[in-house]
Amino acid sequence: MNTSAPSGRSILPRVRARSEVREPNAATALLTPRGAVAVSTWFGLVAGLAELGLAFGLKPLFDPSPGLFRMNRFILWTMPTVNLVLFLILGMVAAAILCFKPQTRARWALVPLCMLAVLTLLLSFRKLHDVACLVLACGLGYRLAIRLEPRVGSLLRLVRRSLIPLAAVATGMVGLSLGGEIFRESSAAKRLPSLPAAAPKPPNVLLIVLDTVRADRMSLYGYERDTTPSLARLAGRGVTFGQARSTAPWTLPSHASMMTGRWRHELSAGMNRPLDNADPTLAEYLAGHGYDTAGFVANTTYAGAETGLDRGFARYEDHTVSFKDVLWTTVVGRRILCPLFAPQDRRSDGHPCDHLRKNAGHIRRDLLAWVDREGGDDRPFFAFLNLFDAHNPYLPPHEFNAPFGAEPESEHDLKLFERWFILDKSTLTPRDVQLVSDAYDDCLAYLDSQVDGILGDLALRDKLDDTLVIVTADHGEHFGEHGLYGHASSLYDQELRVPLLVLLPKSAHAGRTVADPVSLRDLPATVVDVLGLGADSPFPGRSLARCWSGADGSPTAPDSVLSSVDAPVETAPNQGRSPVFRGPMKAVASGRRVYIRNGDGREELFDVAADPDQTHDLADLDESKPHLDHLRAELIRLLR
Numbered sequence: 001m002n003t004s005a006p007s008g009r010s011i012l013p014r015v016r017a018r019s020e021v022r023e024p025n026a027a028t029a030l031l032t033p034r035g036a037v038a039v040s041t042w043f044g045l046v047a048g049l050a051e052l053g054l055a056f057g058l059k060p061l062f063d064p065s066p067g068l069f070r071m072n073r074f075i076l077w078t079m080p081t082v083n084l085v086l087f088l089i090l091g092m093v094a095a096a097i098l099c100f101k102p103q104t105r106a107r108w109a110l111v112p113l114c115m116l117a118v119l120t121l122l123l124s125f126r127k128l129h130d131v132a133c134l135v136l137a138c139g140l141g142y143r144l145a146i147r148l149e150p151r152v153g154s155l156l157r158l159v160r161r162s163l164i165p166l167a168a169v170a171t172g173m174v175g176l177s178l179g180g181e182i183f184r185e186s187s188a189a190k191r192l193p194s195l196p197a198a199a200p201k202p203p204n205v206l207l208i209v210l211d212t213v214r215a216d217r218m219s220l221y222g223y224e225r226d227t228t229p230s231l232a233r234l235a236g237r238g239v240t241f242g243q244a245r246s247t248a249p250w251t252l253p254s255h256a257s258m259m260t261g262r263w264r265h266e267l268s269a270g271m272n273r274p275l276d277n278a279d280p281t282l283a284e285y286l287a288g289h290g291y292d293t294a295g296f297v298a299n300t301t302y303a304g305a306e307t308g309l310d311r312g313f314a315r316y317e318d319h320t321v322s323f324k325d326v327l328w329t330t331v332v333g334r335r336i337l338c339p340l341f342a343p344q345d346r347r348s349d350g351h352p353c354d355h356l357r358k359n360a361g362h363i364r365r366d367l368l369a370w371v372d373r374e375g376g377d378d379r380p381f382f383a384f385l386n387l388f389d390a391h392n393p394y395l396p397p398h399e400f401n402a403p404f405g406a407e408p409e410s411e412h413d414l415k416l417f418e419r420w421f422i423l424d425k426s427t428l429t430p431r432d433v434q435l436v437s438d439a440y441d442d443c444l445a446y447l448d449s450q451v452d453g454i455l456g457d458l459a460l461r462d463k464l465d466d467t468l469v470i471v472t473a474d475h476g477e478h479f480g481e482h483g484l485y486g487h488a489s490s491l492y493d494q495e496l497r498v499p500l501l502v503l504l505p506k507s508a509h510a511g512r513t514v515a516d517p518v519s520l521r522d523l524p525a526t527v528v529d530v531l532g533l534g535a536d537s538p539f540p541g542r543s544l545a546r547c548w549s550g551a552d553g554s555p556t557a558p559d560s561v562l563s564s565v566d567a568p569v570e571t572a573p574n575q576g577r578s579p580v581f582r583g584p585m586k587a588v589a590s591g592r593r594v595y596i597r598n599g600d601g602r603e604e605l606f607d608v609a610a611d612p613d614q615t616h617d618l619a620d621l622d623e624s625k626p627h628l629d630h631l632r633a634e635l636i637r638l639l640r
Helices: 011-022 024-028 033-057 075-100 107-123 130-194 229-237 251-260 282-287 323-328 331-341 360-374 411-418 430-460 520-530 622-639
Strands: 204-210 239-245 292-297 315-317 381-387 467-472 500-503 512-519 561-565 585-590 593-597 603-607
Touching (some): 033 075, 033 107, 075 107, 075 323, 107 130, 130 331, 251 282, 282 520, 323 331, 360 430, 411 430, 512 520, 585 622, 603 622
Parallel strands (some): 239 512
Antiparallel strands (some): 593 603
16 A cells, blocks of 8 residues: 655645644634523523522531521522623623624633633632632633633533523522512412401501610610600600510510510520421411511511511511622622622621611611502501611611711721621720710611601601501610620620510500510510400410509519520620620519529629619629529529
8 A cells, every 4th residue: 555645745734634623713613603692601500500509508617507598588599690691791792702703712702701600619618818719710710711612512512402401490490589479479469358357447566676776775765865866755655664675685586576475495596596387476466367467677687587587477578689789699799799890888888798788768668668559458557677777887877967976987997897796805995895886876866767757757648646656676785894795695684675665556655654674575465455456366475555554554563574595696796705605594584683594503683773784793692582582483483
């Protein structure tokens, strides 16, 4: 066989021809504009589903709670959708370039897609710095694009085979989330006409919970600063309780008690567990008696729908779904795009991690929109508001003219507010503590103005006079008393004594005050009693109507009040110095005395009438023995 080259022809061109098939430019011909869009769609679906999987898969590493997800509950549709949009934008740009320059190398269409995909995965790991993620994404994304470039044909075949199944999975996720919300609202709308008719002209009910508000920082209760002038004025139209006490020093169990009438130890709601279905809620009971029900919540972490507090509400608004909020649910949006293109106004909105935080003005607008929308219905309403403005980082909206605190003057001041909860308070200066404490008073003033506005808006709609209004708080806050800061750390009055103002329909029993301790767990029994629905009430506790039924407005038989806390929060505000770190705590208030049993067995006794700051422990005094014996017995009785 003659293996020599034919005369006049060289073997080199043939070799080059074969080599050209393997060159990247040859692959470019396979990546048409339509192909670029298809590939970007595929990348977007894969990246969105991968980020969603990582969000669930990595949860145990940064949030060990098995029962509460503590993220925006709409991520089932926001993560796939936002990723798909971002990748499609890149794909459309690549398609436009390929339309005008068909010979553009495929790598320049693949590089941005690969970089964005790698960046999404890297940013899902919270411990990696943003800059490190960007550098790694550029390098790894480029190398991946180089590897994929000569295999564009294989990539397109993979896209054709898997695009429809991926789209079906993503569509299922979107449908599961959005469809569930739509079904819930439509079911509530369909169910409302079928509910039993309410009694003739029944009162509405408005429950306003001021998250993290302690009573002794309100001028309503004699605080030297005029932090709550509107509430002090409104007290002349209602009944003011001077010793209202929460069942727990943090949000979820306290709210759960207000909704069910149960003590903390009787409920499933805990640090990592939602409220179960064991006990009926006030919203369920009122809905069953013809009430339209709605909740508007700013504390999405411990009062959102996933906590179980939404049970019985026909409408429950917690997480928002604005463009910025939806973008923020993805790691690229949260860590790169929003800070880059829409920098957080840290002074007005607080900590960047609180991007979804709704101020009281937002809640007010949502409530009034719902009232106006449902106002044509003859049914009464039960509305529950959770206002979160007094919770750290204690920064009222920028447009509010703060009367007590100074504006943050430096980056140090801003970081002080943003990281307040986790800062080691032993390292702070007196000026730091005063700055934050003053800001807290500003937040109270802002809340006071908004509560006054809410009631004023209802009055303009001729709805206030026929509404039972309850203004209270779920717990208080420490600012150095007992060497403590924050909440969920102890059972001192700074965390347990909260405001309670009840405005009865037609301003009945206006101007009365009640000095004896009462528990917030009595609120459901009180509401159904005032509404005349107490005959078949499922709620334990006693109606607070007993406190204004006597001639002098005093309860004829004061109750002992129980409060408890089981465990410290995961991110401790006092670096392990909180009393709760010694074990579960219980407290009983009876008359003028408060008894605290610590987890290590140590007992404390205070006369809060003579010593409201609880600075003098009376437990070791001989004359305190009868009081200790009585309160120990009361604790055993209440726990049983």
